[in-house]
Amino acid sequence: MKSNKLLPIFKHLTSVKSIQSGAIFSRDWAPLHSNQDWAINKGNLPNIIMNNYTLNGLLIKYVTDIYGPSTRIGKVSFSIKKPICPDNLIEFHGNLENEKPINDDLSLLTINIDIKVFDQTFSSAKVVAGVNSTENEKNSPWNIGTDIWKSYLE
Amino acid sequence: MQPELPKEITKLIGKISFKDSSPILVQKGLWQNFCSAIEDANPIYWDESKSKNYRDGPISHPALLPSWVHDFEWHPDRKKIQPMQLHFHIKDLLELPLGIVTEVEIEFYEPVIDGDEISSEQKLISISDIVKTKLGKGRYWLIEVKYHNQKNQLTGKQNIHFLGYKK
Secondary structure: OEEEEEOOOEEEEOOHHHHHHHHHOOOOOOHHHOOHHHHHHOOOOOOOOOOHHHHHHHHHHHHHHHHOOOOEEEEEEEEEOOOOOOOOEEEEEEEEEEEEEOOOOEEEEEEEEEEEEOOEEEEEEEEEEEEEOOOOHHHOHHHOOHHHHHHHHO | OOOOOOHHHHOOEOOEEEEEOOOOOOOHHHHHHHHHHOOOOOHHHHOHHHHOOOOOOOOOOHHHHHHHHOOOOOOOOOOOOOOOHHHHHHHHHHOOOEEEEEEEEEEEOOOOOOOOOOEEEEEEEEEOOOEEOOOOEEEEEEEEEEEEOOOOOEEEEEEEEEEEEEO
16 A cells, blocks of 8 residues: 655664764774774775664664564665664654555565655665554564565565 | 676676674673664663563664674784675775765664574675766675574565775
């Protein structure tokens, strides 16, 4: 079912520390995410840049914060148009593109998200997630077997 | 006219060329460090009892799936194994010293939990002609990575688009 519903905007201010810790705690030791001198003078970059695991983590957080902890993320895709650097106020602008009922308990959502800094789109993403359509927590999408879950994503 | 790709590159296309085994067991404290860094309070990553409302216990943050095959930066007994070895192998073969991720597509299947051992296999899918970008001259390539747990269950699949370049 086509939806086209705008979702709340989430804002996140980056810092040197947040970009470094996102990279280090995702076991990504590449210097372009943690060494400012290397990033600028050797990487030809404006500063250290957010690694893709951190960006992916923030996209997933955006969706689960809106739809609740039982939300099961199936797919995330994103392109990086401009690097996200320290002291960027990044804004997540979501749009629920489609809501597909799978059965009485589960709907599969397709959400488009633009990540903007200074009104410019730095990254565009799409997330597919399963949500519980009932009040009963036992119907959590996390209780779906992997083979069945995988078939929903195809 | 575009120079031809080296044969060492073309023979990699469509074949699994590198496998990574888990250098570290999946651990709750490690994924919670990451959740703390991104300020993600979802109880399914944090709270043993609340997570049972949704599943039979806590799970690792999905975004960390590829991280579980990343080696230590330093190890007392051996040299570091480079993560995404195929990407660095391509950079070396093409003499492109710098590289960034431009696009990611990742699917999550079997959830990753405390104590899991994750392994991965890397396959080169495609590689572009030479391009000129703001960062420098280089090529784009696409690598597919599949991740399994110790029970050989598929935990996820990732397609990563890279730009390799030189200034």
